[in-house]
Each structure stands twice: as structure tokens, then as C-alpha cells.
Amino acid sequence: MASPYPDGDREKVASKLPSALQQQLKVRAAELALDIQEAVEAAITDWRAVERPGFEVETAGAKSFSTWLPPGLYEDFKTTCTDRGVSYTQGLAQSIRDWLDAHPSPQDGVPTTEPERKIVCNQKGGVGKTTISAGIAEVEAETPGVGAKCLRDFIDDITSTELERLARTRDQLLDLVSGYSAGGRRVLLVDYDPQLHLSKQLGIDPIPVGEESLVSHMTGEAHGDIRDLIVTIDEPRFSGRLHVLPGTRAGFLLDSKLALTAAQSRGFQKETALERALHPLEADYDVIVIDSPPSLGLSMDAGLYYARRRPNEKPGRSGVLIPVQSEDSSADAYDMLDSQIQDLEDDLHLHIDRLGIVVNLFDSRRGYIATSSLEEWHALDDETVIGVLDDLKEQRETVRLKRPLLAYVPESKQANLMRLIVAGAGK
Numbered sequence: 282m283a284s285p286y287p288d289g290d291r292e293k294v295a296s297k298l299p300s301a302l303q304q305q306l307k308v309r310a311a312e313l314a315l316d317i318q319e320a321v322e323a324a325i326t327d328w329r330a331v332e333r334p335g336f337e338v339e340t341a342g343a344k345s346f347s348t349w350l351p352p353g354l355y356e357d358f359k360t361t362c363t364d365r366g367v368s369y370t371q372g373l374a375q376s377i378r379d380w381l382d383a384h385p386s387p388q389d390g391v392p393t394t395e396p397e398r399k400i401v402c403n404q405k406g407g408v409g410k411t412t413i414s415a416g417i418a419e420v421e422a423e424t425p426g427v428g429a430k431c432l433r434d435f436i437d438d439i440t441s442t443e444l445e446r447l448a449r450t451r452d453q454l455l456d457l458v459s460g461y462s463a464g465g466r467r468v469l470l471v472d473y474d475p476q477l478h479l480s481k482q483l484g485i486d487p488i489p490v491g492e493e494s495l496v497s498h499m500t501g502e503a504h505g506d507i508r509d510l511i512v513t514i515d516e517p518r519f520s521g522r523l524h525v526l527p528g529t530r531a532g533f534l535l536d537s538k539l540a541l542t543a544a545q546s547r548g549f550q551k552e553t554a555l556e557r558a559l560h561p562l563e564a565d566y567d568v569i570v571i572d573s574p575p576s577l578g579l580s581m582d583a584g585l586y587y588a589r590r591r592p593n594e595k596p597g598r599s600g601v602l603i604p605v606q607s608e609d610s611s612a613d614a615y616d617m618l619d620s621q622i623q624d625l626e627d628d629l630h631l632h633i634d635r636l637g638i639v640v641n642l643f644d645s646r647r648g649y650i651a652t653s654s655l656e657e658w659h660a661l662d663d664e665t666v667i668g669v670l671d672d673l674k675e676q677r678e679t680v681r682l683k684r685p686l687l688a689y690v691p692e693s694k695q696a697n698l699m700r701l702i703v704a705g706a707g708k
């Protein structure tokens with residue numbers, strides 16, 4: 282629908298656009314000091330100039346959107362939509378998506394010395410926190426360039442069943458991985474779980490109780506340098522870039538130690554304890570991945586706080602990644618974790634980005650229970666399913682052999698699914 286602009290040189294256009302795109306458009310136009318109408322005009326003009334067959338943008342739930350365009354442009358746009366067989370809403374969504382991609386935020390290029398911080402958590406045990414923490418850390422640290430090729434080959438051969446599980450088309454996946462840049466990064470994997478599974482699975486000795494560890498650095502009892510605790514994974518694929526901060530059984534007392542220290546020392550903040558402890562090594566890393574224990578106590582608040590969006594940090598760069606299973610008890614556990622995150626955000630006035638959900642150990646033989654539950658994960662409003670993993674034998678073998686997955690079977694399905702998780706996290 283179009284009506285004349287008050288000063289006569291533009292006409293009002295009323296259409297629909299998904300609210301996420303409306304929001305991004307508003308922010309990006311402001312960042313680039315443009316009017317929204319100028320941005321939309323450029324977006325539509327560029328979109329009409331080049332056809333991209335197969336390109337589609339999710340428009341379910343699009344909301345009313347209006348702006349002002351030069352006379353005639355909207356009519357021309359509608360003709361192009363008809364010629365390309367897409368709805369006006371789809372045409373506008375494609376125009377804006379392309380324009381956003383072609384006009385990145387000035388923040389994107391701002392060099393930062395702060396590492397990306399990703400916490401993998403769920404208080405439900407055995408859902409895959411350790412498996413996924415290690416997997417994504419390895420993907421970020423592997424030889425640069427090789428992962429992108431493995432991933433493209435994997436998507437070329439992906440089955441329709443896999444696509445259905447991920448609720449994506451092949452083209453959407455190819456689009457997702459088109460700017461894939463993981464690999465070659467300096468990565469720290471933190472074993473934040475006193476069960477020590479991560480350390481043990483990678484063949485690393487845990488830190489004995491009584492010695493300085495992440496726990497004593499968090500409670501302010503340590504005197505040494507936290508960097509002295511770091512162990513390097515010795516596999517050619519990571520060329521010295523993948524490091525581990527080993528766990529300690531002393532972590533079983535971390536919640537009570539944090540509470541006690543806060544009670545005894547004025548000014549000690551429990552939630553910032555992990556940030557203070559890891560601060561001295563941040564400059565050495567591009568990515569820090571934290572493998573959490575299956576709990577929801579004070580130590581988890583400190584972990585979630587550490588993964589919050591920092592001032593000027595790009596949305597989706599740091600945040601929480603949640604492995605779940607396709608069953609009802611996982612949904613209950615998710616609801617509790619979700620409330621804890623929201624409470625922390627409200628209480629401390631901060632924002633914790635949701636990087637996505639990974640549905641792990643998916644077993645289609647469980648029929649309706651598994652498939653209906655997967656549908657429910659896909660239907661969550663604030664989360665995206667960024668991976669669906671079956672029970673794969675290579676994963677169990679790596680644990681038995683105490684070797685990183687990407688060193689043992691770098692071209693396996695499991696390795697590529699880990700790359701896909703990294704590609705989709707925070708998008």
C-alpha cells in the first residue's frame with residue numbers, strides 16, 4: 282500500500298517485516314547515520330538488480346512495517362516480486378537481509394583483545410556438556426582453512442533426514458557456513474566441573490586438592506600466576522593453540538567457599554569471581570570455552586556472569602550454549618536453567634546471549650517421544666537449535682582413547698556436526 286509523502290517527493294509504503302529484521306535495520310541505520318527510508322530504498326534497489334534463486338528468509342510472524350520510498354519504487358518492487366514468484370513480505374525481507382549483510386556494523390571491525398566466552402551448561406547430567414565443550418574448542422583451534430572444506434563436503438552429502446532434524450534447507454546451511462572462519466584460534470578450555478570428566482577425557486591430570494587451582498584463584502586464596510596451571514594439548518592439528526585449565530575436586534566446595542568468602546570479606550562479589558580469576562590470561566586467547574558441572578549453584582551464576590555481553594561486544598559473540606536431549610525431563614531442566622539466566626539478567630541488569638541449543642544423543646528409534654520433543658525444541662522462542670547429534674560410536678571411542686575428537690576422526694560426521702554448531706552459534 283502506498284500514499285503520498287507530505288512534501289510530495291516520497292510515498293508511504295506499508296508492508297510486513299520480521300521484527301528481528303526491523304530491529305537490526307533500525308540499529309544498523311543508526312550506526313551508519315542513515316535514515317531508515319534511505320536504507321530501505323538502497324536495499325530494494327540492490328535486491329531488484331540481482332536475482333539469487335533459492336535464497337529465502339524466514340518470515341513467519343512478520344509484523345507491520347512502514348516507511349517512505351521515492352514514487353514508483355514500490356510498484357517496481359512489487360512487479361519484481363511477482364516476476365520472481367515471491368510474496369512482497371519475502372521480497373522485502375530478502376532486500377533487508379542482503380542490505381544488512383552488505384553493510385556490516387562498524388562495531389564488527391573494531392579489534393578487541395577480549396576473547397569470546399562461551400559457557401556450555403545444563404544442570405541435567407550426561408546431556409553432552411563436556412562432549413560439546415571439547416568439540417567446539419577443538420573446532421576453533423584446528424588447522425585454519427581445513428574445517429571449511431570438510432563442512433562444505435559434509436553439507437553436499439547431507440541427507441534429507443538430517444536436514445529435517447535441523448529444520449533447515451541445504452541452501453540455508455550453505456548460506457550459514459559461507460563466512461565460516463573457525464580454526465587457527467588460540468583457545469582455552471576450562472574444566473569447571475569437579476567431576477573432572479573433561480580433564481580425564483583429554484588425558485590431563487587434574488589439580489590435587491590443596492594445590493592452587495581455578496577454585497583458589499576464584500576465592501582469592503591463590504598467590505601464584507593462573508597461567509602456570511595451563512596445559513597444552515599436544516596434537517599436530519592444534520599446533521599448540523588448544524590449552525586446558527585442568528579441573529580440581531576442590532570444586533565440589535566452590536559454592537560454599539564463595540558464600541563464605543562473601544560473608545567474611547566486604548566487597549567480595551560472588552558473581553564476578555570467575556571473571557577476576559580468568560582476567561590475567563584473557564589476552565592470551567581468542568576463545569574461552571567453559572565446561573560446567575551439572576548444577577545450578579553460585580558457581581553457575583559466576584559462569585553465566587562471565588559469558589554476559591560486555592559493553593560494545595557484538596551480540597552472539599559470547600554467551601550460553603545449552604545441550605539437551607529429546608525427552609520431557611530435559612525440558613523441565615531447561616526451564617529451570619532458563620529462569621536462572623533470566624533472574625541473573627534482571628538482578629544484575631545484564632544481558633546473556635543465547636548461542637543455541639544442541640539436541641544430543643538423538644535416537645529416532647524412540648519414535649514419537651523423540652520427534653515430538655525435537656519439535657518442541659525447535660518451537661522455543663528465544664533459542665535456535667544449532668545441532669542435532671546422534672549417539673555416535675566415534676564419540677565414545679575418543680573418550681576411551683583419551684584423544685580429542687578432531688585429532689582422532691577430523692572428517693567424521695561428529696566432527697562436522699561440531700563445526701556446524703560453531704557456525705550456527707549465536708546466529
Ligand SMILES: Nc1ncnc2c1ncn2[C@@H]1O[C@H](COP(=O)(O)OP(=O)(O)OP(=O)(O)O)[C@@H](O)[C@H]1O
Nearest residue numbers: 406407408409410411412575670671672673676680
Ligand atoms: N553424541 C554422542 N555420541 C556418543 N556418545 C556421546 C555423545 N554425547 C555424549 N556422549 C557420551 O555420553 C556421556 C555423557 O556425555 P558428557 O560427559 O558430554 O555429558 P555431560 O553433560 O558433560 O555430563 P555431566 O553432567 O556428568 O558433566 C559420555 O560418556 C560421552 O562420551
Ligand SMILES: [Mg+2]
Nearest residue numbers: 410411474478
Ligand atoms: Mg560434563
